[in-house]
Amino acid sequence: MREWVSHSFEESDEGEVSLVLAGRLVIASAGPLDDELRALDRAVDRVDIAQVGDIDTVGAWLVWRLARDHGAAITGASDTAQRLIEAVRSSASTAEIAPPRLPVFERVPEVVGLAVTNWGQGLVQLVGFFGAILISFWGIVRRPARFPMKALVRQLELVGVNSLGIIGLMSFLIGIVIAQQGAVQLRQFGAEIYTINLTGRITLRELGVLMTSIMVAGRSGSAFAAQLGTMKLTEEVDAMRTIGVSPIEVLVIPRILAAVLMMPLLGFFSAVLGIIGGAFIADLALDIPFFTFLTRIQEVVPLHDVWVGLVKAPVFGMIVGVAGCYQGMQVKANAEEVGLRTTMAVVQAIFMVIVLDAFFAVFFTEVGWD
Amino acid sequence: MAADLHTDEAMDVSLMGEERFAGDYAIVVDGLTNRFGDQTVHENLSLKVRRGEILGVVGGSGTGKSVLMRSIIGLQHPAEGHIEVLGHSMTDVDPDAQIGVRSRWGVLFQGGALFSTLTVGENVEVPLRQFYPEIRDELRHEIARYKVRLSGLPEEATSKYPSELSGGMRKRAGLARALALDPELMFLDEPTAGLDPIAAAAFDRTTRVLADTLGLTVFLITHDLDTLYEICDRVAVLADGQVIAVGSIPELLATDHPWIQEYFNGPRGRAAKASHERAKTMDTAGKSGN
Secondary structure, three states: OOOOOEEEEEEOOOOOEEEEEEEEEOHHHHHHHHHHHHOOOOOOOEEEEEEEEEEOHHHHHHHHHHHHHHOOEEEOOOHHHHHHHHHHHHHOOOOOOOOOOOOHHHHHHHHHHHHHHHHHHHHHHHHHHHHHHHHHHHHHHHOHHHOOHHHHHHHHHHHOHHHHHHHHHHHHHHHHHHHHHHHHHHHOOOOHHHHHHHHHHHHHHHHHHHHHHHHHHHHHHHHHHHHHHHHHHOOHHHHHHHHOOOHHHHHHHHHHHHHHHHHHHHHHHHHHHHHHHHHHHHHHHHOOOHHHHHHHHHHHOOHHHHHHHHHHHHHHHHHHHHHHHHHHHOOOOOHHHHHHHHHHHHHHHHHHHHHHHHHHHHHHHHOOOO | OHHHHHHHHHHHHHHHHHHHOOOOEEEEEEEEEEEEOOEEEEEEEEEEEEOOOEEEEEEOOOOOHHHHHHHHOOOOOOOEEEEEEOOEEOOOOOHHHHHHHHOOEEEEOOOOOOOOOOOHHHHHHHHHHHHOOOOOHHHHHHHHHHHHHHOOOOHHHHHOOHHHOOHHHHHHHHHHHHOOOOOOEEEEEOOOOOOOHHHHHHHHHHHHHHHHHHOOEEEEEOOOHHHHHHHOOEEEEEEOOEEEEEEOHHHHHHOOOHHHHHHHHOHHHHHHHHHHHHHHHHHHHHHHHO
């Protein structure tokens, strides 16, 4: 389909060299011709394009560039060719395609410096964001009629009810893994019965809430960031402000509240499903009857384990909600930033949850809830 | 009953045009029907775009102007009908076989649709890279540079990101990308919407100059009456899911379809016409003065 353009040299009696181009001088044939023209090593006084058939702006550009570089004259141009050559001549430019990149040894310090200053600014902005939330919250407390009840219920459904399936399934499977793997190890000491203690305490105290927070961060925290980020881009948030509606009040508070309120319920639900998973595998593989397992749970798990889980859950919910909403509200420029902010929301939430969980573990042991 | 009457009128006008036209067509749409669910957007729509003309496409909101464009460029698969672009069928062939013809048109979307993570110059390079990977970097940069200027942007805009440009400049950057492959056919979707009158008039001039210089056929969707008067050779009117009339503006005014009459003889239509005529008389006055 592609026809290549050809070039040849003609020398006149006076010793003038003409480069004769023939064929289709279009973008499809430009690549090879460009290579050939760049490799030219003899002077050219004239560029003859009388035998050129079709020509487009790329062809015209090549002819003009050749004539410019060799100081040659263009002859035999058709009306179309002349028009195109004139168009590209007047459009010639030396601009950079992309902003120049700094050399590596300057770029690395720049990136590091930016990261540090951004981190500092981020901290200030985060404090500011907390302040804005507290102010809005106080405003709602003083005028409860303004409370965005519908939005809250909607978020409770999205964060809580809709995630019951996936969180239940995940916890059930984790319960199975803990009981089964625990039993394999404990069997070596003939202490297989302690599988029940292991499953009950670890799900209620740690894993139920922790795994739920990670799931909620991935499911809802990311959704918060992406939703708010897109709303910022489409100027919906600005529109709310001009109407006098506080975006913190109608967008952020319902989401954070939903996460805070739903986390204890989901965490407890997760722990229960984990125990059921453990009981299920114990019944199948360890010869511990299902209901015996559940009865033993009541005896071996102290009540404060339930409290440990329930105290941590709203804090983790708060972290997930704030991280998601904060990152979403920081979006300014483009679609790429929505993606970056969403990722950051999830990563920060999970990281902070795990760090705080470590603190909680030490704290509760120290206060005697071991 | 009324609808039948309109179709008859459409026939008359377009037939009048066709008898005088001997050249070939860049786009032939025949019996196009588009449905979304049970909502019919186009019903047996037919339209022919002549090679080398600027065809303005007008119609009320929701009459399917953009859907028509999307059908022609293959983004929307029509329920029925036949579409031929530059001699290639767009409806009978599978998408892979359309690659060749895809490099022969350029599209300017309503919002510019620039890739936001690339600079203007890099945006122009995307189609070049895609279709002509054998072109080496230097030539590709050179092409991108002059294409940016050809579309009326200043040199400095080449290395800027779309978010750093004004609305009018973004449209021009979109135009530069649409021009990247030296297309024969350009689709412009409301190019002057959202521009100030000066920028809009300048954009119209650029379109006309480019069409004349590069020999483009232009399929131009617009609501801008000034654009219609200033640069369009013919205008196609979409209503009731069909092209109810095609012709030059005087030809359209000769029909008595109420929508066409209201469109061109409403307050805005009259203002655009008056300014067009004023510009023409000033032009001739200037010429005779010299």
